[in-house]
Amino acid sequence: MYGGGYIYDEPNKRPLAEQLAEDPDKLAAFEARIAKGEKIEPGDWMPSEYRRQLIRLIEQHAHSEIIGALPEGTWITRAPGFKRKLALIAKVQDEIGHGQLLYNAAETLGKSREAMINDLLSGKSKYSNVFNYPAETWADVAVIGFLIDAAAIVNQVANAKGSYGPYCRALERICYEESFHLKQGHDAFIELATGTPAQKTMVQEALNRWWQPIMHFFGPPDKTSSHSEKLMQWKVKMASNDDMRNQFLDMYVPKIWELGLSLPDPLLRKNEAGKWEYTDPDWDEFFRVINGEGPCNEERLRVRKWAEENGRWVRKALMQPSDKKSFPVA
Ligand code: FAQ
Numbered sequence: 460m461y462g463g464g465y466i467y468d469e470p471n472k473r474p475l476a477e478q479l480a481e482d483p484d485k486l487a488a489f490e491a492r493i494a495k496g497e498k499i500e501p502g503d504w505m506p507s508e509y510r511r512q513l514i515r516l517i518e519q520h521a522h523s524e525i526i527g528a529l530p531e532g533t534w535i536t537r538a539p540g541f542k543r544k545l546a547l548i549a550k551v552q553d554e555i556g557h558g559q560l561l562y563n564a565a566e567t568l569g570k571s572r573e574a575m576i577n578d579l580l581s582g583k584s585k586y587s588n589v590f591n592y593p594a595e596t597w598a599d600v601a602v603i604g605f606l607i608d609a610a611a612i613v614n615q616v617a618n619a620k621g622s623y624g625p626y627c628r629a630l631e632r633i634c635y636e637e638s639f640h641l642k643q644g645h646d647a648f649i650e651l652a653t654g655t656p657a658q659k660t661m662v663q664e665a666l667n668r669w670w671q672p673i674m675h676f677f678g679p680p681d682k683t684s685s686h687s688e689k690l691m692q693w694k695v696k697m698a699s700n701d702d703m704r705n706q707f708l709d710m711y712v713p714k715i716w717e718l719g720l721s722l723p724d725p726l727l728r729k730n731e732a733g734k735w736e737y738t739d740p741d742w743d744e745f746f747r748v749i750n751g752e753g754p755c756n757e758e759r760l761r762v763r764k765w766a767e768e769n770g771r772w773v774r775k776a777l778m779q780p781s782d783k784k785s786f787p788v789a
Pocket of ligand 1 (some may be wrong): 516519520521523524527528554585586587588589603607608611614618627656675676677678679684685686687690696700749
């Protein structure tokens, strides 16, 4: 059984009266628990809007992990050398594992894995903007491993201290692995940035391609972010989109400049108040991309559909009761 206040926009399950059984006393007690820093667990009462928002956010995060494995996955066979190949295989496998952890966390809120995957494949659910772009060269893989993993860590370290127990515990574990991914990305990035002129050019061009998607990664500016206020009040988001973007710039822009690389924004600078100033990235492009018009959106969903269809027999076999499983004896 799931906790109270359950409203969910799928054909479901619980009577309307039960869904509407929210009351102000319960809401006040719930918010007091959050204010004290307590974790909310799956069986606890929660407002339906808290549940709905968490499902949206965790599901989107889970989809981002499994779709996020695809741009780097295409480079496994082409990674330069045995060690880079091994590290990339392990990383891509980890990202799929993060998807599993996150789908599990979202399932505790009452949406089935099947419904989540269907919503991904139909285009109803979103996934991170950055995974709609192609990884054109090996340097793109280095930029993803270094800077997108770094951006993900900034977000996840903060939100791991949030209010919903299953999501926080999943994030904590994910962050350990992401830190390792960042190290491998950083190592590949440095190798190129300090390599031959051709390697340096290759990494500079990849950086130029990825800069805008990375600036978009943290979400729209605070003044236009539709969900931030409520999510921050309920400690699902522990920092605003702009604060996370600023934290990322503070940690990583100096590292990029130190390597003699540039960023494609002439206005990028830290002001006297310690805040980063930058050219506003093209938010119309961001919304086009996250609404299904990204350069690789069709391809990403096609690959996932292929995996769903061709993996169905494996899932079916695994879900059989153990007495019905028969294994050939050699
Ligand atoms: N991409 O009101 P807000 C990774 C949507 S994991 C797509 O500000 P919110 C690991 C948002 O859904 C990467 N859509 O939204 C890895 C909303 O649309 P809706 C994923 C975005 O939720 C590394 C609308 O814009 N991480 O990289 C994006 O309060 C390397 C309005 O925006 C997570 O998902 C976006 N970037 O704040 C894997 C972390 N930004 O739903 C492989 C959890 C916004 O109303 C290789 N998520 N939108 O139709 C979050 O922390 C939040 O969802 C934010 C956005 C901060 C991303």
